[in-house]
Amino acid sequence: MCKENRTDEVFEEVKIREMRIEDYDQVRALWMTIRGFGIRSIDDSEEGVARFIRRNPSTSVVAKANGETIGAILCGHDGRRGCFYHVCVREDYRKKGIGKAMAVFAMKALQKEQINKVSLIAFKQNTVGNRFWKSVGWTFREDLNYYDFTLNEANITKFNA
Numbered sequence: 069m070c071k072e073n074r075t076d077e078v079f080e081e082v083k084i085r086e087m088r089i090e091d092y093d094q095v096r097a098l099w100m101t102i103r104g105f106g107i108r109s110i111d112d113s114e115e116g117v118a119r120f121i122r123r124n125p126s127t128s129v130v131a132k133a134n135g136e137t138i139g140a141i142l143c144g145h146d147g148r149r150g151c152f153y154h155v156c157v158r159e160d161y162r163k164k165g166i167g168k169a170m171a172v173f174a175m176k177a178l179q180k181e182q183i184n185k186v187s188l189i190a191f192k193q194n195t196v197g198n199r200f201w202k203s204v205g206w207t208f209r210e211d212l213n214y215y216d217f218t219l220n221e222a223n224i225t226k227f228n229a
Contacts, residue, residue, distance in 0.1 A: 150186035
């Protein structure tokens with residue numbers, strides 16, 4: 069549970085738990101509200117996310133408040149290194165410790181599976197995300213280059229406006 073009290077406002081309890089495929093509709097709806105978020109036509113479809121969760125059944129996370137999904141992380145690993153994908157918190161719930169609580173939950177799940185390192189990719193123009201990751205102690209790497217190769221041209225990324 070994540071709860072924060074300030075002198076001028078009180079926030080309801082937020083429950084952090086493992087993501088299930090039944091969460092997909094609300095998670096996708098959340099993704100669609102995140103400005104600049106890139107959604108892939110195949111990988112981020114319900115079938116694509118179901119495949120990801122089957123492969124990584126205990127490491128992805130949702131944050132729920134009042135029955136609504138207000139945060140999510142797709143988290144998986146290859147047996148050696150974990151990776152965070154699509155980390156997001158609904159804008160009106162940001163700066164309340166929810167993103168950090170979800171990241172800690174996912175990292176503990178990775179540790180239970182004997183994974184010792186986790187990485188993520190943040191777009192350079194994602195100033196909010198980059199600021200967040202630096203503020204919670206993640207290391208920005210300048211010693212490597214990131215490469216990818218598209219195996220399926222139908223897996224188109226569309227960015228939210």
